[in-house]
Amino acid sequence: SQQGEEDPQALSIQEGENATMNCSYKTSINNLQWYRQNSGRGLVHLILIRSNEREKHSGRLRVTLDTSKKSSSLLITASRAADTASYFCATDAIGNEKLTFGTGTRLTIIP
């Protein structure tokens, strides 16, 4: 598999439920970031977690990072219809800030 693989590829849930998306990567990282992309639009930065951090919160978002398993998860609590989008993880390495993106999870919130 390539650096940055999300699963599931697609997720549909009812409004109000929690959504969890996972990301795995292969090489050592400096930071891991999560982005949202609405259809045909740009990438909106959601949250950055550093390699020495294990968990981070921002509003309804909770991100975890397990560097021993080279994986991260993004939890969106109390989902809303407006959360419908694709979500990508992106990693960068120490001394190299170019981002390597995952394949993305397409999240659909059913009203």
Next chain:
Amino acid sequence: EPEVTQTPSHQVTQMGQEVILRCVPISNHLYFYWYRQILGQKVEFLVSFYNNEISEKSEIFDDQFSVERPDGSNFTLKIRSTKLEDSAMYFCASMDQGSRQPQHFGDGTRLSIL
């Protein structure tokens, strides 16, 4: 909140023609990037730019591509002789200095090569 702006939002060009994609990064940012996303595929890194020079480029960024920061605000990507496979969304991003900063992306330019 400051944002990265890209123009045009959609560019349609004949194969073989030159195209210039424009970006205005966030004003106090020092690092600039271009990425592209072919329809249905991953976002791919093209090039990074710092201190008026390319700091890294990918295999995609061959000699048909060039970047420029002609003044204090614009950052451009030029494709000299476009090919059909250059059709993609092109995203500009900028980042403040510091190793733990997020990259902020524009809304992209959809480039369609006919």
